Amino acid sequence: MSRVSFEQFQVQRAEFINQEENRALGSDVVLNEDEQKVNSHIMKLKKAELDVGFKTPRDFTPARHFFQALDKIKASPLFQLIQKMPKGAILHAHDTAIGSMETIVKATHKDHLWQNGDFDRPDPPKFQFSKSKPNPLNGSEWRSVAAIRREIGNEGYNNNIRNLFSLYHADPVNAYQCINQIWGTFSNIFISLEPIVTYKPVWEEYFYQSLEELYADNVSYLEFRGVLPPVYDLENHTYGPEEIVQIYYDLSEKFKKTHPDFIGVKFIYAPHRLGDDDAFKGYMDIAESLHKKFPAFVAGFDLVGQEDLGRPHVDFNERLLKMSPAIQFFFHAGETNWNYGTDENLIDAILLGTKRIGHGFAAIKHPRVLEEIKKRNICIELNPISNQVLKLVDDFRNHPGSYYFSDNYPVVISSDDPAFWCASPLSHDFYIAFLGLASARQDLRLLKKLALNSIEYSAMSKAEKVEAKHKWNIAWNNFIDQTIKSIAE
């Protein structure tokens, strides 16, 4: 037995590191000369933050709770650069959690909004748009929001709204003690918010404004999930699923016209997994009719809600298999840190032929699932900030995305419900992924790959993808040019 010489060792070591780098996500991307310049710059910014963190780990933003890192991230030159970068698509986000809190605040300025209950009670207040005062609720009178605004002042009222519809807390670790508790609060936000956003004028403005905010964040395509709650107006007219999707479609088309470099929008119908069998039958009927009416705009079907406490996939498999084969699945699966039942949804999703997997946080504990994800090229939609806020992981460096990145799994970075945690539509998640999930060596090639993946794994047709890549390429080259100019300044 003998040891190798140091020279041999050094050769082996370099080769080993090289082999590792070649397996990482983005390693197949070749950067041109200009991109290499931008890469040097971005890696300098990344290294600066890594060096600070290595010395003082509590100053490393991905090692902190997102709420405690928000101000620091805002001031980060790396984050600011990522904001400007054309990031491609958001493939995983929920209808009423994309538009910023200010869009909601604005909505509460509209006439005819009524409120039942105060802000400082354990039960959140209820809201309703109505021409006249609605009937008392359990004996409690409604008051017009305008009157309450006059009473407590605009700024005070707006802050109450911001608190009510966000999970933000200055001391999140102690405020939310377990996953079920924060999911309770989280689900309540959706429920409280519904009567505000489903008022037709707000519904339209909110969606259009969401697209504006995506666009401003340099995101140019959206595939979003929605439960399609009934939309209403002051004339007591209620709009059903097909009418709501028509609104989405029309507004998307309008947005594309006014923003020619925007790629587009598709919708994934994703009702709640808590529904009983009758409700589920209704969902399937809606899915079928939407698929027929909007074959290109409606991308497919999914189920939403906390997987741990919701119904497991085995409850639905038999019926899901009977859906029209042309309807594609985009299942949430493995959004859990249990290795006890819930995570079997991953197996169901794969065997049902899901095109993508929402979250896939638990996939790392399932070697056969990992194998199939690669074999079938199923994209994992990672939402790192969502996973931290909703208490799956504390330190982003322990997020399984870091494993998926290291071995070239098909993944995209998305944002889930960015408005509820005061994040930008996509930039914050990209920043966390680049700094906290990726290795120190992963560079601009990873970011470019993530953007390209978001087009590649979208539900767009081949022809749509060609056009999408064309638009994205123009934006990307422009970003590279602008960045080089700004470095030179």
Add this chain to the structure above:
Amino acid sequence: MSRVSFEQFQVQRAEFINQEENRALGSDVVLNEDEQKVNSHIMKLKKAELDVGFKTPRDFTPARHFFQALDKIKASPLFQLIQKMPKGAILHAHDTAIGSMETIVKATHKDHLWQNGDFDRPDPPKFQFSKSKPNPLNGSEWRSVAAIRREIGNEGYNNNIRNLFSLYHADPVNAYQCINQIWGTFSNIFISLEPIVTYKPVWEEYFYQSLEELYADNVSYLEFRGVLPPVYDLENHTYGPEEIVQIYYDLSEKFKKTHPDFIGVKFIYAPHRLGDDDAFKGYMDIAESLHKKFPAFVAGFDLVGQEDLGRPHVDFNERLLKMSPAIQFFFHAGETNWNYGTDENLIDAILLGTKRIGHGFAAIKHPRVLEEIKKRNICIELNPISNQVLKLVDDFRNHPGSYYFSDNYPVVISSDDPAFWCASPLSHDFYIAFLGLASARQDLRLLKKLALNSIEYSAMSKAEKVEAKHKWNIAWNNFIDQTIKSIAE
């Protein structure tokens, strides 16, 4: 395009789950009839804790900080059964952090112990055994511990000792804000403790008592790391590395004689990675001479200390390659959640031909490392509680061990420095691994495999392993019999 029938789906699903189970660690173990009975019992206990946790995640011990779960674990019937189980070996633990706090408390009752400084100062007090009062330290007088005991009372004094030499804190999450901070405290414990334990009578009692505690925790073999600090006595005699190892050896032989079912002890010389080049040269000389003098008792060489802040492996590779090829390596590597430099120690450890890897926490982010670990059959020594206390991971369900378990990596469960976090020698780590790292489906076969692995991946010779397995088998069968009796009662 069409979907499969539900019948086909069910067949595929069962097969998929079967394939996953067959890949998991321990799936190759075949249980006899008696073991199956014990398995049913243990799985009932496991399921009960999982069910409580699934309903109320904050009551799930592996989702909590270990310090906050200690009382709950003590009362757990699953834990109590695991305590009784013959767990094989501890392959990763450090000399002066194995014996319980009470052994230290007892040592401070010995005559001739002096103390410099009070307990309530930011700087911990210093200790020294000496016939006469030592000279003042920076102008500060020494006092005899006996006198201080009389002053503040025995119970008060003992509690001060317990606090001083443990990382325990009722509010650990807020008390220790980052990894560098807790490593500072952790390293200081070793330093403060040294003059107490290196007093020869204490040194001998402490080591022998550690073996007693292992034995009581149903651990029957130990491979432990030591830095070999100078041992001293009241006659100003200082004992060097070879003499200290001789003490270890003699006491181990004595222990084996009085405990014939105990398998034995080996020692891994593991000096500090912070040492400068001259110090390192000295370490290598010691390693060579120990290897010659104790070829069977001294298993090999390692380096200890915080990897992030210590010198990286690249500083030592060239010299390590020059060590006698017969000296085996057992390197700490990847005890970090950085993907930035430190984790490259993993690559060095592997290419240097390490027999086992201490911790390997970061290996999960290195696909080539993972590949080589399997190919070269390098055992990962997992220390889950250590990793949580020392702030690599919060929720045990996110520990990479859960990935290693799921895909049959060569691993053992060990305990690192159990005394410093008030854990039993091995049972607490086994319990956490079984409940928090393993899947809900993994059963007694996993526990048996972990025990068998601890013999298989030890540094014992083939002949020694045969004897070890024989002794362990007798203990195991006895455990199975006793458990069946206790279930029937």
